Amino acid sequence: MNTFATPQLKLIAFDADDTLWVNEPNYVNVQQRLCELLMHHIDQETLSKRFYDTQIRNLQLFGYGAKGMTLSMIETAIELTNGAVTGTEIQQIIDIGKELLTFPIDVLDGVHDVLDVLAKRYDLMVLTKGDLFDQESKIARSGLGHFFKHVEIVSEKNETTYQRILQKYNIQPTEFLMIGNSLKSDVLPVVHIGARAAHVPYAVTWAHERVGEEQLVGKSFATFSSVRDVLGWLEVTAV
Missing domain, CATH: 1.10.150.240 (Putative phosphatase; domain 2)
Incomplete structure (x- = not known):
């Protein structure tokens, strides 16, 4: 049963590297x-x-x-x-x-279409960690920047960071959805603060971002093989 496509959802945040484009x-x-x-x-x-x-x-x-x-x-x-x-x-x-600071941005399949649909219905955010100049450059080179109302580039993605961002935008945890490829950075800390998360795995994961199966026990989040599947999950009709 889909419990996410509700009027309560106000802000959808996307990780950048290996969620929006190849990194x-x-x-x-x-x-x-x-x-x-x-x-x-x-x-x-x-x-x-x-x-x-x-x-x-x-x-x-x-x-x-x-x-x-x-x-x-x-x-x-x-x-x-x-x-x-x-x-x-x-x-x-x-x-x-x-x-690494100038490589061509290869936007992942389906990303443009998904953002085009969701940006008409929700406030969207890029929420990524890394060097400010580098990440801003990748967003600009991707050609996706116009889909996002907000951009947050942080040094780490943990519970404290997510709580700070929700407070900044006056958003309740139940009104927030994070979509990303990293269980460690995009899913678990979001779930831990009572917000919603969708995991879209990428083919290659840096060892530092991997988590053990035991860390996932009892954690509730959605997993999709493609970012395109998020649309159906949110019960959004493509236009």
Whole structure:
């Protein structure tokens, strides 16, 4: 039974990366290129593990996104080579990182049509975490910005963040719906504050965003294979 398409629903928020457009495969590609660049210094398994650990350690300093990843790549390269990485190799790492700030935005299938329908019926928001400049640039390059009444770019998506946003827009939890690909960031904290969430998984998920099955026990949220399915779930007729 659909309990979500009610007059109470006032604000629908969409995650951005890997919900509206392709993102994580670009980061996977960059990490692979880092491994190829440094393969004569260190084996891929060791580098991948150390790089992940460095990224997580640096999140509270650099936040999410391309700039933090680039700095973590440089730090990892210096540490694992005991300083033997060359200036030329560091420049190559910087150049690879810069590509993450300019890659073409590949909007996911169905997103444009879904936003076109929902924007006529609800206030829509982009609610994404990451670097302000980077995320604003991706929104602009996507060509989707005009569908959204609000844009919120945050450093983390947790219960405190969602509660702050609801207070800011004078929205009750039952009046809010979050749609995203990450159970950790887009679903669980939303459910925990009594709001509604829809999970639209993406093919590739960063390890940091994965959660164990035990964390989902007793949690109520919808899951769809495609963002297009959200329309039927909300009982909205496409026009």
